[in-house]
Amino acid sequence: MILDSKIPEGPLADKWTKHKFNVKLVNPANKRKYEVIVVGTGLAGASAAASLAELGYNVKAFCFQDSPRRAHSIAAQGGINAAKNYQNDGDSVFRLFYDTIKGGDYRSREANVYRLAQVSVNIIDQCVAQGVPFAREYGGLLANRSFGGAQVSRTFYAKGQTGQQLLLGAYSALSRQVANGKVKLYPRTEMMDVVTIDGKAKGIVTRNLITGAIESHAAHAVLLCTGGYGNVFFLSTNAMGSNVTAAWRAHKKGALMANPSYTQIHPTCIPVSGDHQSKLTLMSESLRNDGRVWVPATVEMAEKLRKRQISANDIKEEERDYFLERKYPSFGNLVPRDVASRNAKYMCDEGRGVNETGEAVFLDFRDAIKRDGKSTIEAKYGNLFDMYMQITGDNPYEGPMMIYPAVHYTMGGLWVDYNLMTNVPGLYALGEANFSDHGANRLGASALMQGLADGYFVIPYTVGDYLAQSAAAKLDVNDQAFKTAEKEVKDRIQKLLSIKGKKTVDHFHKRLGKIMWDYCGMARNAEGLTKAKAMIKELKAEFWTNVNVLGDNEELNQSLEKAHRVADFIELGELMVDDALNRDESCGGHFREEYQTPEGEALRDDENFAYVAAWEYLGEGKEEALHKEPLVFENVKLTQRSYK
Amino acid sequence: MNLTLKIWRQKNHSDKGGFKEYKVTDISKDMSFLEMLDVLNEQLTEKGEDPVHFDHDCREGICGMCSLYINGNPHGPLQTTTCQLHMRSFNDGETITIEPWRAKSFPVVKDLVTDRSAFDRIIQAGGYVSVNTGGVPDANEIPITKTIADMAMDAAQCIGCGACVAACKNASAMLFTSAKVSQLALLPQGQVERKTRAEKMVAQMDAEGFGACTNTGACEAECPKGISISNIARMNREYFSAVVSSQNV
């Protein structure tokens, strides 16, 4: 298989403009003859569904939550990047492009990233026009903050709830189209399979989560905007319902999965408190603008802290090790996420962790409060501080917060070309569900940017291009392909319900999560990965013989929902391990212990691994086939990423 | 901690439903309320009993999916979402009563799960600015007074959980509806459709069967995002001025 990324010819800066002119258009009167399915209603899904409906296409939008407004984009806190250069501090489209490529450790596509930087400015305009209440200066103009991995202030924000406000903006646009009759909403509906006819995506099979009804929906194009798969680790900052099922079913129907092992571990999360933990809570990276990360200079002192013999405030200035500032003087606490996370891990591995479990470092606002006053800090981070207080019971205005890295985002995803189409014609992947823009590591405040760029400004052009080239043929859900897919789904449900084993679904999910975190988490090595692969295979076999899923299909059955998702996570886990094992280098979120510089930084191997690893499913029990899309860098020089 | 849980169980919408008692043991103070329910559900599943169904998703207090009327108050004793409520707010040996949101417009789907799509329909009635993608002015073209932008943000924080309806003795959705009406009435971008929006959203709110506001302030006191009832006053103002001056007969 040859992977054609369909990157337009010409200079980087002109590619998107030229491409927009070259794409085929669907005549306005014909648009109403096309049906488009959008799965997922987060930033990418809601913005795509609304924009396509505005153009005149008939859209069906699906989400498993009870309302499209609840998609997990809502939880993004810190902000959204855009190359507006409102601050006059030297930002530009090229700089945002450069920062993103460099931040991604040179494992993303130049053309995609440049387009992302270009349309970033339109996103802010669009959101403001929708009534998104971004933070403003006293003069009434938009405010910006700085974020990890960048030396300019280009992040727009709405308190600590930027994702919420952007999503509600997209949701309002979507709601308007629902009222117009151009979008039909299917909440509490989960996608169970993609249906292809003659190799083209022609619809999906869904399960109504309330009634259990298995239904087919046909369309001329299917857009998967289903987010990331961080929950493969069981504990992550993802929502409980976030899952890989839609993407994984597409993968099993032929769509390639690219770079699945690229996982982002976010440095500023609230540490795990015990075995009962069901999810991890992130606190915005923006905290690192004013908070200073440190651990005690000595192991002895850390031990005393862990035993609660002393508290953080007892430790004198000279006994504190501000390790990020020490090791990276020019970026300090604002190094990219992967670097910050890994260094926190090193400190804890050295025995300098500060909580009972030894897996936490301090994030201290003492100096910021001294400098700016409590009220300023409260205005900036009040809601985050409150959240921290609620969860931990500690007051961060009085002593430092404790943080530890947690799985947060998955850069990998379905392979897509420049048009965001997977290798299955008519099947698209947008937002976190695709792999295209963040390389091996995503910069803060870029996920919101990508989701909305894909949905508002890319897909309306590229879907049109595809639809214009295929006739608006009548669709029939009675086609054999739909019937076969429906039967497969029903059989699988029957299978899950009939195992009646001894262990709960969560039991398997937790075990999978532990394997992934221990062997395919912040640091990986060949030996561990090989071990993990065997363990996952074993786990999978046990799952399908010993899982206990109660109840029936014909009702709201949350165990059954989870069982489907965990079954897919197990298979994905194995592929992630394969991918991590294949990539004999360290880059961004993928850190192989065998490949590091003497200072412990990630050591890339550009000669052998400057490619996208796209995996093809070949059938049950078979090893997946690797396809390589070479990454060509014409506009940036590949350097050792340095934030020193 | 050891606790007794009195939980509303209802097989489906048409089932009559009733309370059932459960015991949970060894609950840690650091658990969230939902994690405590997870423990119960693991136990139930192992015993072969249908686990208790409840809505939840982000578990960080922002998606608005979790609900639960706990010991007589929506989201329990604190002014927060249920997922952010921790067991340190309860005492060993306590009996905790857990009920679904109760409102005609929020029918029970199963156990503690309710259907809140009425909120979506209220937004669909006009909770938006009618701009298409593209072709909008530069974001900094219209300056907005910081105070006004902040007030709009305060209103926009609503997570649509429905605690306001659950808390209100009249099951009124005024706080929810007014938060959106306020946000868009405050911002210059919302001016064009200001009157029609107020009229349509109020009409939809009524059509859904929510009760009227009697200004008890229970909604504001229970709102996990602290949305102020000053928004309700603003919506009243918006509505009354709209009906007398709009062109909609």
Add this chain to the structure above:
Amino acid sequence: MSWVSKTLNSTLGKKLLMALTGLFLILFLVVHLAGNLQLLISDNGESFNIYAHSMANNPLIKVVSYGNFAFILLHVIYSIILTRQNKKSRPVGYAISRPQNNSSWSSRNMGILGTILLIFILVHLRGFWYEFKFGELPTAVYEGITYKNVFVIVSEAYSNVFYVAFYVICMGFLGFHLSHGFASAFQTLGLNHTKYSPLIQKVGFGFSIIVPALFALIPLVMYIQTL
């Protein structure tokens, strides 16, 4: 349906009527109190009787008083309509509810308070207004003009300890009704502002104590005088 009836049939429209009639009745209370306080002037009822006479014969006051009856009626009818609608909005109630954690008792019990006040008004009207209008009253002559001596009926009524107790207790309920109703009316009208709302709250609070207290003072003082 015209836009007017559509508006008045909306929950907000009904609330508007409640607020407007409520505010009118609050205003009426002030006027009524000003008149009643003349009962305390020790002139054997002369000022009060003259005042009652002038009120009964002033055409403007007549119109206002009919308006007043109409507004009381509207206030009552709409409260019944709204209460019924509100009850329907929650067909299944909670097994355990602790509303005291989120709202004041009077705000949740305006219906009960209102019902008590309605009973009070009926008793009050039967006792004084009806007697004044249609009853056989003694007369008094001041400066050559004959007046109905309503003061006699009042002082007679207020010599009865049960009647006085009933009055005083009902004024307590009025206080609770006003303690929510006063500020609530402004909120319903949309008059909520960072600067003025605290003032409205304070005035409302003061009003709900002072006005019923003064009303209650009159029978108390008159009763004590008879001892």
